[in-house]
Amino acid sequence: MNSEITVTEVNKANQLQQEGKLEEAIAVYRGLTEKLYQQLGKLLSQQKNWNEAIATYSRALELNPEAYECHHQLGEAIYQRVMENPETFFSEYNLAEVTHKDYQLFDPELPFVCFLNDQAFLQATAHLDDAAYTVEWYRVYLRRSLSEPEKQACIQWLQTPGHSRELGLRIWRQDLAEFQTLLKSSYMTVGLEEAVNCYRRAIELYPCHHPFYKSLVEALTKQGKPEEAISIYHQLAISLGEANRMNEAIACFQNIPRILLNDEPKIYTLIWNGLNQLRPLDTVNLYYPSEISQNSAYEYFVNSSQYTFVNLWSLSDSERSLLQNLGLSVENLGLIKQNNITLEEIYINSFDESEGFQLSRKVKRHPKMSRYFQWEKAINLQQSIVETGFVYSVCPFTGKILRSNQSFYVGPFILYRFVGKEVFYLMYGDWMGSKQCIYFPNQELMIVLDNFPMANFTGVINLFKSYVVSNWQKFQAYICQQKKVVGAVLGISYNVGHYVWNELSGIYYLYNNGTLNNIDKFLIGCHEYIMIDDIFPNIPCDKIIRVDSLNVDSLNEIFFKKILEHNLFAVRLIDTFIEEELAKNIYQVSVKKCSQYFLTKLELAKNHFPLLWITLRNYKRTWFSQIEGTANIIKSLHTNFPHLAVVFDGWSVPERDRENASNETHIEALEKDCLQPILNLLPPEIKTYSTIGHPIYETIVWAEAIDLYAVPFGTGMTFVTWIASKPGVGHGNKAYYDAVEDSFSPVYRENAVPPVLISKEYITEDENNPDAMTRNYDCDWQVIYNELMQILENLPKRV
Numbered sequence: 001m002n003s004e005i006t007v008t009e010v011n012k013a014n015q016l017q018q019e020g021k022l023e024e025a026i027a028v029y030r031g032l033t034e035k036l037y038q039q040l041g042k043l044l045s046q047q048k049n050w051n052e053a054i055a056t057y058s059r060a061l062e063l064n065p066e067a068y069e070c071h072h073q074l075g076e077a078i079y080q081r082v083m084e085n086p087e088t089f090f091s092e093y094n095l096a097e098v099t100h101k102d103y104q105l106f107d108p109e110l111p112f113v114c115f116l117n118d119q120a121f122l123q124a125t126a127h128l129d130d131a132a133y134t135v136e137w138y139r140v141y142l143r144r145s146l147s148e149p150e151k152q153a154c155i156q157w158l159q160t161p162g163h164s165r166e167l168g169l170r171i172w173r174q175d176l177a178e179f180q181t182l183l184k185s186s187y188m189t190v191g192l193e194e195a196v197n198c199y200r201r202a203i204e205l206y207p208c209h210h211p212f213y214k215s216l217v218e219a220l221t222k223q224g225k226p227e228e229a230i231s232i233y234h235q236l237a238i239s240l241g242e243a244n245r246m247n248e249a250i251a252c253f254q255n256i257p258r259i260l261l262n263d264e265p266k267i268y269t270l271i272w273n274g275l276n277q278l279r280p281l282d283t284v285n286l287y288y289p290s291e292i293s294q295n296s297a298y299e300y301f302v303n304s305s306q307y308t309f310v311n312l313w314s315l316s317d318s319e320r321s322l323l324q325n326l327g328l329s330v331e332n333l334g335l336i337k338q339n340n341i342t343l344e345e346i347y348i349n350s351f352d353e354s355e356g357f358q359l360s361r362k363v364k365r366h367p368k369m370s371r372y373f374q375w376e377k378a379i380n381l382q383q384s385i386v387e388t389g390f391v392y393s394v395c396p397f398t399g400k401i402l403r404s405n406q407s408f409y410v411g412p413f414i415l416y417r418f419v420g421k422e423v424f425y426l427m428y429g430d431w432m433g434s435k436q437c438i439y440f441p442n443q444e445l446m447i448v449l450d451n452f453p454m455a456n457f458t459g460v461i462n463l464f465k466s467y468v469v470s471n472w473q474k475f476q477a478y479i480c481q482q483k484k485v486v487g488a489v490l491g492i493s494y495n496v497g498h499y500v501w502n503e504l505s506g507i508y509y510l511y512n513n514g515t516l517n518n519i520d521k522f523l524i525g526c527h528e529y530i531m532i533d534d535i536f537p538n539i540p541c542d543k544i545i546r547v548d549s550l551n552v553d554s555l556n557e558i559f560f561k562k563i564l565e566h567n568l569f570a571v572r573l574i575d576t577f578i579e580e581e582l583a584k585n586i587y588q589v590s591v592k593k594c595s596q597y598f599l600t601k602l603e604l605a606k607n608h609f610p611l612l613w614i615t616l617r618n619y620k621r622t623w624f625s626q627i628e629g630t631a632n633i634i635k636s637l638h639t640n641f642p643h644l645a646v647v648f649d650g651w652s653v654p655e656r657d658r659e660n661a662s663n664e665t666h667i668e669a670l671e672k673d674c675l676q677p678i679l680n681l682l683p684p685e686i687k688t689y690s691t692i693g694h695p696i697y698e699t700i701v702w703a704e705a706i707d708l709y710a711v712p713f714g715t716g717m718t719f720v721t722w723i724a725s726k727p728g729v730g731h732g733n734k735a736y737y738d739a740v741e742d743s744f745s746p747v748y749r750e751n752a753v754p755p756v757l758i759s760k761e762y763i764t765e766d767e768n769n770p771d772a773m774t775r776n777y778d779c780d781w782q783v784i785y786n787e788l789m790q791i792l793e794n795l796p797k798r799v
Contacts (some may be wrong), residue, residue, distance in 0.1 A: 037063070038070055041077065050081035051092070068205035072212055075198030079219055082195065086187035090114060095190055103140065110140060113179075113186040118169045125165075130155045133165065142178055147309035149448070160770060177459075181302045189223050196220065210236070210248055214255070226266070230256055268292070268300050271472045272465055276423045276441040281476070290473065294557060298466035305462055311448045312337065326443060327421075332396045336426065337435055337449045344380045347392035350401045359383050363512040366577040378428055378435045385571040386510060386518045389486055395420030396438065396447075405484040407570040409559040410464045411492055414570050415439070417479065425464075430455060431498045433506070433574025467560045474564040486518060487568030489559065490532070491525035491547075496654075496696070497718040499529050500586070501748065506573030508582045511536060521545055523562055523570070525555050529654040529696055534589045535582075548656070580750040583723050587704050590697035593655075598698055602705055605689060608645030609797055612637065612788075613702070613709035613728070615716035616650040616674040616692070620774040621733055623712055624766075626674065629781030631681035633710065636785050638686050641792070645687040647706055648675055649716055652696040667693035700724075708791050710784055711755075713740050722749050727795065729787045730755035731779055733765050735772035756787050 037060035044053035057074035061067060082089045090096070101111040105124045121140065125133050134154040138146040146154075157163060172179060199216035206212065213236050220229040237252035271288060274281025310319045312333055323330060335343075341359055348357050365379050385391050390403040398421055406417040413429040413436065427437040437457050438447040446457050468475050490503040510516040522532065522544045533539045545562060549555045563570050591599075605611060614630055623629065638644045650670045670692050679688065691699040703719035706726060711717050713732030720726045721744045730740055737760060746752045762783045769775045 038067070038073065041070075041073055045073070045077055045080075048080070048084075050077050050084065053077040054081060066205060068202045068209070068212075071198050071202035071205065072215065075195040075202065075215060075219070078198060079192065079195040079215070082188060082191035083222075086184060086191050089191045090187045093191075093194070095194075098190075106136070110143070112190055113141070113143070113182045114190055115186075116141065118166075118173070122165055122169065130158045134158070137169075141172070141182075142176075143182060143303070144306045147307060149309050149311065157770070162767065163770065178302050181299050185299070185303060192219050192223050196223070207239075208243075210240075210251075213252075217255070268297050268465075268469045269304075271469050272441070275468060275472060275475060275479075277419070278423075278442055288472070292470045292472070294466050294470035297469045298462060301462040301465045305458075305465070306444060307458055307461070308443070308445045309448060309457070310445065311451070313449070313451050326445070327397050328447075329396060329399065332394050332399050333438065333447055333449075336393050336396065336438060339378050339380050339435075341380045341383070344384045344392060347394075347401050347403070348384060348388055348390075351403065357388070359387055360513050360515055362514050363509065365509070365575075378433055379575065381428065381435070382433070382506070382571055382573060383515075385569065386486060386515050386573075389484065389569060391416045391426070393418055393426060396424065396440075397421040405569040406479050407563060407568070408464065408467070409489055409556070409563055409570055410460050410467065411556045411559065413460055414489065414572055415464060427457070427460065429572050429574070431493065431495075431502050431574070432576070433502065433572060463556065467557060471561060471564060474561070478564045478567065481567055484567055484569035485520035487521040487523050487545075487563065487566065487570050488519045488573050489523050489525075489570050490573065491528040492555065492559070493527055495715050496527075496529045496652075497715045497722070499527060500718055500722055501578060501743070502574045502576060503572075504530075504532070504535065504586070505575040505578050505582060507532065507536060508579060509575050510573060511538075512579075519543070519573075521566060521568055523547070523559060523566075523568065525549075525559070526656060527654070528656050530586060530589065530700075531655060534593075535585050546656070576748050578722050578749045583725065583749075586723055587700060590700040593695070593697040594701055598701075601689075602701060605645055605647075605687075606705055608643050608687060610637075610641055610707040610792060610795070611645050611647065611705060613647045613649060613706040613711070613720055613726075615709070615711035615714075616648060616670055616678075617712045617714060617716065618650075618670055618674050620776070621712060621714060621736065622776045623731065624776055624778040625781060626712075627677045628681070629779075629784070630710075631678050632781045633785045633788065634678075634682060634686060636782075637788065637792075638683070640789070645689065647702050648678075648688060648690045648692060649699060649702070649711075649719065650674065650690075650692045652691055652694060652699040654696050707795060708788060710788060713737075717744060717755065721752065721755060725749065725751060725753050727753050727791050728755055729758065729784055729791070731758040731763070731777075731784060733772070733775045733777040734760050734763055735775070756791065758783055758787065 037056050041053045041056040041060065044050075044056060054074065054077045057070055057077060060070045061074065064070070078089075096115065100115045101109065103111055103116060103121055103124065121137075125136055128136065131151065134151055135146065137154075138144060138150070158165060158168060196216065196219050199212060199219060202212045203209075203216065213232055217229040217232055220226075220232070233252045233256055237249040240246075240249040240252065267288065270279070271281070271292075273279045308322075310323065312330075315323075315330065320330065323333075341361075345357065345359060348359075349355055359380070360383070381391060390405050391407075392401065392403050393416075394401055395418075400420060402418050402420050404416050404418045408415045408417065412431065413427050415425045415427050418424055418426065422440065422442045424441075425439040426435060427439060428435050430436065434450050436448070436450050436455055438449065439445070439457075439461055440447075446461070448457065488507070490507075491499070493499055493503070507516065510519070516536070516538070520543065522539065524532065524544060524546050526548050528546070533541060533544060545566065547555060547558050547562065549558055562568070594602075612634070614634070616626065616630075617623070634644070634646055651667050671690075675690060675692060682688070689702070691702055699719055700723055703724040703726065706720065706724075709720045709726060709728030711720065711728065711730055713730055713736040717730065717740070720728055730744075732740065737757060740755070741757060742748070744752065745754045758779055762779045764778050765772075766776045
């Protein structure tokens with residue numbers, strides 16, 4: 001604001017005051033104050049200080065409610081504040097108190113999610129049984145229907161002792177990402193209504209000002225009201241044309257495509273449908289943006305996608321009828337699930353150029369012998385990809401044999417795209433390496449092939465959709481490329497156990513089978529605990545593509561993009577059997593990486609007997625008495641074995657992960673909260689060593705040197721069982737027993753020495769944790785001690 005004008009206005013007001021014209025003087029001061037507030041508001045907006053800008057513009061409007069420009073500026077400040085953080089705007093500006101519709105049972109017109117009152121909902125639904133309550137909860141809180149597996153899981157949770165509907169609402173409201181997305185969207189929609197009201201008032205006061213309409217249209221578009229936004233531009237264009245302002249009228253129509261462009265949900269759906277042959281994809285259509293936010297696309301698909309689930313392993317009569325009506329053959333679906341090398345060869349030989357082809361049988365696979373896990377490993381699918389460059393299936397509708405070399409990574413799965421009667425995707429992977437699910441985009445139907453409850457198929461497909469749409473041009477170019485290079489995907493699991501047990505064993509099988517050279521590229525994530533080219537030196541370095549991202553969401557997206565950019569046909573090389581020779585290779589590579597200083601220290605440690613390995617654990621499935629119990633075990637053993645020494649294990653640092661700051665956090669927590677308190681309870685004459693914070697290859701060498709171990713169930717067992725195969729004692733919560741008894745037996749490791757497991761009768765658990773797999777537990781340290789003593793009685797003395 002010009003300072004000379006300000007001085008002039010002040011002088012004028014003073015003169016009027018001296019003349020006794022108080023009303024006129026007040027009007028001048030009020031007008032001047034209004035202008036100053038507006039100027040202050042603009043400066044605050046430039047600093048992005050939206051709250052003060054809103055307050056300042058509001059004061060200006062108190063002085064002059066007819067100030068149309070100020071209404072517009074207030075709307076702009078509110079718009080920016082809402083977009084910055086919708087939730088805090090909702091709470092700080094008390095929008096919960098604005099007039100809104102309340103929830104009524106079964107009412108098809110629902111209030112915005114942000115206005116839902118949990119207590120009112122619980123009271124209104126109190127008379128419903130758990131099944132009806134679950135259906136209504138999904139309708140009201142997630143704005144969708146639910147699948148039968150979701151319904152049964154929810155009912156089971158509600159009927160678990162200690163659970164209640166009130167607890168469920170509290171947990172789901174806090175932890176359910178799908179609800180959080182809807183809640184955030186509703187905060188934005190309700191908050192933007194405040195800006196919309198300001199824009200409408202500005203237009204009402206000055207209807208011929210074109211920019212006001214543009215702001216209103218943008219806010220309406222963000223609210224998901226594109227039709228209303230387009231209608232406003234149509235009306236404005238006609239009005240401008242009637243006023244002979246033809247260029248401005250034309251500009252309105254030119255802006256309408258931008259509205260459609262900003263109608264991101266519609267664009268996302270058009271692109272997704274076009275890429276899956278559900279409608280033509282017009283690649284020259286300028287309405288398709290070249291850059292799309294993956295996060296925005298993901299939020300949209302989370303909110304809008306509704307899937308039907310059918311479990312192939314437990315078909316009901318109604319589900320059979322559904323499949324029949326869709327033209328899907330249950331027999332064809334069952335055939336897709338099968339893992340049969342002869343079936344793969346039939347598929348392969350059905351293509352002319354493959355006549356007479358046989359898959360390599362140089363090395364036999366170890367048959368599935370698990371007593372507890374019923375899934376089938378898709379080992380022959382892997383072999384077909386490696387040896388032919390294609391994955392094979394039959395069309396679920398027609399039974400025609402199909403092949404594909406189109407693959408997409410959405411961790412921990414790979415989705416293979418087939419084009420039969422319609423496009424469908426075969427989801428394969430996770431650590432067990434099985435065919436998990438078939439997804440049909442046209443029907444939004446998922447046929448679940450495997451009874452494995454940990455898989456979140458809804459989340460995987462929504463994420464997949466967001467990756468496809470945000471990379472649609474690369475996706476389209478990829479599926480049009482006929483030739484691909486075979487790329488193995490690994491290094492994606494936070495768990496070193498699965499890296500050794502599944503990924504390294506999968507590569508080792510190819511090595512023994514003479515087909516490892518068929519892999520053109522190795523796409524490796526940051527969780528490459530031991531470098532694969534050290535274990536398999538015949539893998540050339542130019543075949544390796546390493547990705548360093550430590551964030552799992554970022555790693556997923558990077559892998560997805562790398563597959564498209566490098567034109568890879570991806571496969572996860574997964575097995576579940578560790579050969580003795582592989583374990584020896586891992587150990588030998590680790591020894592070569594150790595310093596001479598460390599190896600000398602190790603040799604000195606071997607002068608102690610027994611050399612006892614103790615794994616410490618301070619996150620999920622933790623032994624409550626870990627500190628006192630461990631100290632008591634060690635002291636009691638020391639009484640019988642005065643030359644005892646102890647190796648403490650807990651958090652080793654992978655070679656590629658040495659710079660990760662989170663390592664320091666884990667190391668510090670383990671040493672401070674677990675290791676040091678135990679050491680404080682031990683007599684100083686007991687010699688102790690620690691792998692915590694040391695390189696993982698030193699941990700592997702330590703595992704080979706020890707005599708026996710006591711470990712909680714989990715990753716720490718990898719070193720002493722799958723690699724070193726030492727005798728020892730395992731303990732943990734009850735839900736893990738079957739998996740541990742199975743996984744660390746000769747079923748999965750050649751020449752395995754199975755751990756002695758503490759009897760379940762001695763285990764007590766934290767029943768307050770509804771997740772049985774992550775419960776903390778307790779047991780008497782003396783039970784562990786007694787089992788260790790029994791092992792020592794039969795253990796030959798080294799020194």
